[in-house]
Amino acid sequence: MQASTSLGSACRTQLAGKRVVSGHRYPNARIALKPAKSGAVASAVVAEDKWLARTVKEVATPSSLAALREQSKSALATLRMPTTRNEDYRFTDIAPLLRTNVQPAAAGAAVPSELLAAHELPGAAARLVVVDGVLRPELSSGLSGLPAGTYVGPLAGAPEAVKQKLGSLSNSRGGPFAVLNGSLVPEVLVVAVPAERQLEGPLFVLHLASGATGADEVAANAPRLLLHAGTGSSAELVEEYVALPGGRRYLTVAVGELFLEAAASVRHSYVQREGEGSFHFKSTLVHQAERSQYTLAEASVGGAIARHDLVIQQGGPETHTQMSHFLLCGPSQTHDLHSRLTLDHPHGTANQLHKCIVSHASGRGVFDGNVKVNRLAQKTDAGQLSRNLLLVPLATVNVKPNLQIIADDVKCTHGCAVSDLRDDELFYFRARGISAESARQALVFSFGAEVIQRMGHPVLQKRVQDDVSRTLLSAEPFAASA
Amino acid sequence: MAHQILRSSRIASSTRVAQRSSRVHAVSVRCAAAPADVMLEVKDLTASIAGTHTPILKGVNLTIRNGEVHAIMGKNGSGKSTLSKVLVGHPDYEVTGGTAVFKGKNLFEMEPEERSHAGLFLSFQTPIEVPGVSNVDFLRMACNSRRKALGHPELDPLEFYAYIMPKLEMLNMDPTFLNRNVNEGFSGGEKKRNEILQLAVLEADMAILDEIDSGLDIDALRDVAKAVNQLRSDDTGVLMVTHYKRLLDYIKPDFVHIMQAGEIVKTGDMSLVDQLEAGGYATL
Ligand SMILES: Nc1ncnc2c1ncn2[C@@H]1O[C@H](COP(=O)(O)OP(=O)(O)O)[C@@H](O)[C@H]1O
C-alpha cells in the first residue's frame, strides 16, 4: 500500500463541488392516477414520451399485477422522461439511457453456479435469487426453513392484507422510474413477517440481470419488492444487485415498498454492484408506523448511471430512522441519491450519513437529501452529514443536504463538507510516523468502510471493498500503486 | 550510551532540583559533564494558534535528559496540551519563536512523521476516532513506517501479531481490540490504553503523555502506569501532563513543572505536588 505519487497536492486543489439550493420535487411525477379498477384488463396506452412508448411494450401481466399495471400505464400516458431541465434531474443526465431501446429480457436466463457461489451471504436465513425480476426458487435456498407464518414468495400467494398494499406508496410518492417499474415488472417478491416475529438471520435477495445483445439495446430488469413487517416484528433485508456474466447493456428499474407496523424493526442493506456500463434506478419507499425503527445502509459502486430515490415517512411518534450511504463514482459513473424523510410526530429520531468519493474527472456524485421536521414533530433529534471526497481535478459532486425544521423544539446537527480528508485524521496518522501519502491512501480506501461496516456482513463488505479498491486503483492518484 | 554516564547525569540533575525549585522561571541549566545526554531541549518557545495568530505559548523552557521523568501541571487552558502538540508538529499551531532540539536535531525542521521516526511520541489528551480503519492495520502501518525509517525489515501480518501480543498482555487489553476501528466506540479509558499500546508498538524514546490518567478508573490507571514504567529505561524520557498526584505516585517524576499562561513558572520535585494538593495553585 505505498503510493508513489503524492495525493497531497492533488487533493487540496480541486474543491470542484457545487452546492445547489432551491428546487421543486418531481415535476413530472405529479401524475393523476385513476383509481384502480380491479380485474380490469390492461389496455395498451400510448405514451406521449417517445422513449417510454418504445420501452413499454405489452408485457405479460399476471392477474395479481393487473391493478398495478393499469395504474402505471395510465400514469405513463402523460409522463415525460426527465431531462436536465427538470430540477430533480438537473445533475443527472439520463440522455444516454434515452438513446437506447429497452427490450424485455429473455425468460429463464442461465445462472452459472460459480456466480452463485461467489455471492453467498453467510448467516442468511434465506437466499432469494431474482433473475431479471423473477424469483427463481430452484436457485434460491432456505425458503422452506423460514418460520411458520412468515411469507416469502410471489405476490399471488401472499397474505391478502399485504397484497392490498402494493403500489400504495409508489403510486403517490414514486418518481418516473417507479411508474416505469409498474409497467414492466414481471413479478413481485413479497416478504411478510407476522406480528411479534423476530426473524433470525437476514433475508438475502440477490438480483441478477442479463444484458441485451443488440448495439443500441438494453435489457429490462424490473424487480419489485413488497415488505411488510408486522407489529413488534423484526427482520433484516439484504439486497445486492449484480450482472449476469457479460451483462453490460441493461436497465435495472427497481422498486421496494416497505411497510413497518408499530414497533417493528427493519434493517436494510442495499448494495448496488451492477455491471459496468449498465443503468440502475431504484425507488425505495418506506412507511414507518409509531415506534418503528428503520435502518438503511447503502453502497452504490457499480453501473454507469445509478440513482436511488429514497422516500421515508415517519407515521407516528417515537419513530427512528437511520440512513447511511456510500457512493463511489469512478470513470464515467454518475451516482445519484435523492432522499426525502418526513417527520410529522414527536420524539422521533433521524440520522443520515452520506459519503461520496469521486475518483475520476468523468465521475459525478449527486446528493439531494431532504429531512423535513414538521411542526408537530417536537422533541425530535435529527442529524445529517454529507462528506464528499474529490480525488482528481474536475471531479464533481452536486450536493444539497437539507434539513428543514418547522418544529421549534428540535435538536439538529447538520453538516456538509466538499473537501479533502479530515485534517485531524491525517495528523493522527502522521504523528504515528505514517507518511501523509500513505495516510491519505489508507483514509481514502477506508472512507466508505464506515458505512459498509454498518451492514454487519464481512463477506458482503469484502465484495464491496474489492470493487472500491479496483475503482480507486484505476484512479490517477493511486495508479502507481496498482 | 554508557550506563555510567547516564547514571551520573541523573544524579547531577537531581541536585539541580534544589537549586532550581526556588526560581520562578525554569531555566535550562547546561549539564557540562554530559551534554550528549539531553534528550529534549526547549528554549524560549513561543507559539500561536494558526489562522487567528492568538499567542498561547509565551516562552517555554524545558530540558529533559535521558532517563528522566518530568511532570507538567497547571490549570486548564494554561497551554499544556498546546506545548505537547507543538512538539509533535500539530498543524493547528504555528511556532513563532524559540527552539526545540530532540536528540540533537531541530524538531521544527522535521515533518510530524519524521519526529515520530526519530522516537518522539505524544499520547493525545483526546485521541480521535478513525472510522473504517482497523486498529491492527493502523498499528502495523505505524510500526512498519518507523522500522522502515530505521532500516529494519518490515513485519508481515503474522510477525506483527507475534510482536504485538505481549504488548496487549502488558496493557491487559483484549486481542479483539485489534479488529475494532481505531478508537471508534472506545471508552475514555480504552482510548488511553490504546495510546499506550501505540507507544509500546513504536518503542519511542521520548513519550509525552497528555493526561493519560483522566477518565481512567483505578485498575486502568494501574495498568497504564505499569506499562509506562515497563517501557521506561535509562535511554528514554517521559513528560507527563497531569492534574493528579495519583498518577505521579505510580510514575515518579524527577521534576515537576508548573505551567501558567503559556509559561513554565515554577520547577521543583514531588514536594511541589504536595504543596499543590494542599493549597491549590494560589499557594505556589
Ligand atoms: N486549536 C485551538 N484553537 C483555538 N484555541 C485553542 C486551540 N488549542 C488551544 N487553544 C486555546 O489555548 C489555550 C491553551 O489550551 P491547552 O493547551 O489545551 O490548555 P491545557 O492543556 O493546559 O488545558 C486555551 O485557552 C485554549 O482554548
Ligand SMILES: [Mg+2]
Ligand atoms: Mg490539555
